[in-house]
Every structure is written in structure tokens, then in C-alpha cells.
Amino acid sequence: MAGLTLKGVRKAYGTIAVIHGVDLAIADGEFIVFVGPSGCGKSTLLRIIAGLEDVTDGEIAIDGLDVTRVPASDRGLAMVFQSYALYPHMTVYKNMAFALENMGLAHTETDGRVRRAAKMLRLTEYLERKPKALSGGQRQRVAIGRAIVRDPKIFLLDEPLSNLDAELRVATRKELAALHAEIGGTMIYVTHDQVEAMTMAHRIVVLRGGRIEQVGTPLDLYNRPDNLFVAGFIGSPRMNLLPVQVISPGLVRVGETGEPIKVTTGSLAVGASATLGVRPEHIALADGAADLTLTIDLVEQLGGDTYFYASAPGLPQITVRQNGQALRGRGETLPVRFEPAHLHLFDAQGAAVRPGR
Structure with missing residues (x-):
């Protein structure tokens, strides 16, 4: 060989x-x-x-x-x-x-x-x-x-x-x-x-x-x-890619109604537009305070997993994956929070934002 x-x-x-x-x-x-x-x-x-x-x-x-x-x-x-x-x-x-x-x-x-x-x-x-x-x-x-x-x-x-x-x-x-x-x-x-x-x-x-x-x-x-x-491209279902704005170093806001979210913003200036990436399995259902409140458009029950396809004003449709059988229906609200250790930020040119850059 x-x-x-x-x-x-x-x-x-x-x-x-x-x-x-x-x-x-x-x-x-x-x-x-x-x-x-x-x-x-x-x-x-x-x-x-x-x-x-x-x-x-x-x-x-x-x-x-x-x-x-x-x-x-x-x-x-x-x-x-x-x-x-x-x-x-x-x-x-x-x-x-x-x-x-x-x-x-x-x-x-x-x-x-x-x-x-x-x-x-x-x-x-x-x-x-x-x-x-x-x-x-x-x-x-x-x-x-x-x-x-x-x-x-x-x-x-x-x-x-x-x-x-x-x-x-x-x-x-x-x-x-x-x-x-x-x-x-x-x-x-x-x-x-x-x-x-x-x-x-x-x-x-x-x-x-x-x-x-x-x-x-x-x-x-x-x-x-x-x-x-x-x-x-990598990952199925694909990563959720959401437009955000940097509101202060280390904080971004998703869409019009989202709460401030902690993420590495590197050298991005306050006010800069960026894209937040989060995979479906890294979005949790919120018991208390939510990062974002969605409305369910479609539910797929696969037995071992449940997929919610949900929307919020000004955002593309968001896919949420939950283990097991989560019994919620179309039209219900879905308060969610993003797992901070698994967030990705991309600048206006599409490059990943890493610590120190």
C-alpha cells in the first residue's frame, strides 16, 4: 500500500x-x-x-x-x-x-x-x-x-x-x-x-x-x-444557523425577541452581524428562563427521538432534537435554551470565530 x-x-x-x-x-x-x-x-x-x-x-x-x-x-x-x-x-x-x-x-x-x-x-x-x-x-x-x-x-x-x-x-x-x-x-x-x-x-x-x-x-x-x-453540510439534520447581532463582548442576541446569549465573539465589534450555529441535539427544552420561545410547525416522532421543527419571528425554521418521545403538538409554544458549550459563531464572511480572533 x-x-x-x-x-x-x-x-x-x-x-x-x-x-x-x-x-x-x-x-x-x-x-x-x-x-x-x-x-x-x-x-x-x-x-x-x-x-x-x-x-x-x-x-x-x-x-x-x-x-x-x-x-x-x-x-x-x-x-x-x-x-x-x-x-x-x-x-x-x-x-x-x-x-x-x-x-x-x-x-x-x-x-x-x-x-x-x-x-x-x-x-x-x-x-x-x-x-x-x-x-x-x-x-x-x-x-x-x-x-x-x-x-x-x-x-x-x-x-x-x-x-x-x-x-x-x-x-x-x-x-x-x-x-x-x-x-x-x-x-x-x-x-x-x-x-x-x-x-x-x-x-x-x-x-x-x-x-x-x-x-x-x-x-x-x-x-x-x-x-x-x-x-x-456536515451533520444530519443540519446545524441550525441563526442571524445574530453582537450586543457586547461575549454576548449576542438572536432575532427580535431572543435573550442575550453567551458565546465567544473574538474580535467582532459591538453591533456586528454574525451567524450563530447550534445543532438540533444541543437545544434543550427550557423549564425556566428561555433563550428563545418558538412555535411548533411540525413534529416527527421516531420512537427513540423526537424532532420539532419550529419558528420564531425573523428567524429561519429551527430544528430541535429531543431524546425519547416528547409529546407536544403543532401550534404549541416551545421555550428553549441553547447549550453554551456547544455554540458556534461565524463572522459576516462565514469564517468561524475562535477565542483570540
Whole structure:
């Protein structure tokens, strides 16, 4: 397996730039997830790493060796695409062995690799079946097995679960995480689904408009987003983002009727506009004094959790998550308080306000 380094990687199609000077270091054995909205450049960046797209500028190195101009076939990588791309006339065994046979590998070595991968992916009993006789999840495992047998330096996976139904996505997601733990390979995984990113990654790379917004562990990004985009993108349901005004150092007011709320205001001046971020689980129902009084628009009872979608004058709709079954209905008032240890403040440019800045 191998590590990967990107330095100043840019990609443009004519005058249209789509990747803007990406710098990234991935350690040997890491499971990295590229996440972001459609059109953010995550699949393009993966294809650049694979050698399927040429870079306009910058450098790509695998284990310290510059491969920027090395053809895809010579980089020692294996890619799993969104579509399974299996040969329909070949058995599972033949699909997995095909690339090895083309490489001229001895039959005994080919057979050993295929059967090891099949055992790992629980495909042994399906080796003589053709793809049409497999479920969607089994076909995706064959596609992954076809990559494993090549013993690549790095696995590249481009939204491999997007064609599966919700239940199968969850099951296959677990299988991929277990597979990584077993083989210990470097994996780079592309998805637009931030739940997949949160549950699978060692580190997440959040992309927007061809630029990296933040890189960190799932909990780093969840607990300390660097900007409004990351704060709103990571987490499900998304973070509540509320307009506030600084009324004195360390105090802000939410909307027209809210009480003063303590939060780090850094160097923001009194009177400055900002955005307060608070996750649904960090809003508590107030027994006494409330930071804000909301009106319930909708209640979702999920058994183990209750979600309130509520509003207040001049504010976007606010999501409140409560453990258990909180029996309140549409139109009722909902006095709430914000947990001070879990508040985030962002300045007018969207950057996180930290102590001392």
C-alpha cells in the first residue's frame, strides 16, 4: 500500500477552472472520504489521482514518486466506479480474474488471489454465477473484489453505493469499513452523502467549487467546523444557523425577541452581524428562563427521538432534537435554551470565530 501527496493540483477545461490549487497529504493505510455537493469537483479530483484526467498544473506523488505524467495503467491503482461495469457473459470468477490473466499472472497465483478475495467478500458460493443472477449488493462486491485481486497501492471508489437501495447501502457501508480494517489498504472514497463520510472515514475532505474547505476527522468537522459551509453540510439534520447581532463582548442576541446569549465573539465589534450555529441535539427544552420561545410547525416522532421543527419571528425554521418521545403538538409554544458549550459563531464572511480572533 502507499501514501499520496497532491501539491497545487489544478484542472481547467479551456478557460473554465474546476480544481483550484488542491494541496493534500494522505498517509499509508488511511480511509479518506471526499465529500461535497454535486459539481464540487470530488469525482474529477479522484479521476486526476487515477490518471484518467490530466492535470493542468501541480504534482501528484505516490510514496514520494512523482506520477503526474505517468499513465493510469502504470500507477498501480484500482478504481471502483458508480456503475458495476461487470462483464455480463463472464462468471464472477472470470470477472475477478480477467485483469490478472491479461497481466500474464500464473494460473495458480490468479486462482489464489480470486479465491482469497471471494472469501473476504463472502462471494465464494457465487463464483460460477453470472452477474444477472446476483443482487445489486453482490454485484458491487464483485466490482470491489476485482479491485482487491490486483493488490493495488491505493483503492479509489467513486460513489460505489449510490445505485443501491437504502437498506443495502447501510449493509454494504459496514462491509466496506470491515474490509478496510482487514486489508489495511489506503482507500479514497467519493460520496455526496455526508452520513457515509461520517461513518466510514478516518479523515474527511470537504470540497466546494473545486477547493478544499476543511480536512479533519469526522468529529473534528462536526465539533469544530471552520466555516458556515462545513457547519451546514456536515451533520444530519443540519446545524441550525441563526442571524445574530453582537450586543457586547461575549454576548449576542438572536432575532427580535431572543435573550442575550453567551458565546465567544473574538474580535467582532459591538453591533456586528454574525451567524450563530447550534445543532438540533444541543437545544434543550427550557423549564425556566428561555433563550428563545418558538412555535411548533411540525413534529416527527421516531420512537427513540423526537424532532420539532419550529419558528420564531425573523428567524429561519429551527430544528430541535429531543431524546425519547416528547409529546407536544403543532401550534404549541416551545421555550428553549441553547447549550453554551456547544455554540458556534461565524463572522459576516462565514469564517468561524475562535477565542483570540
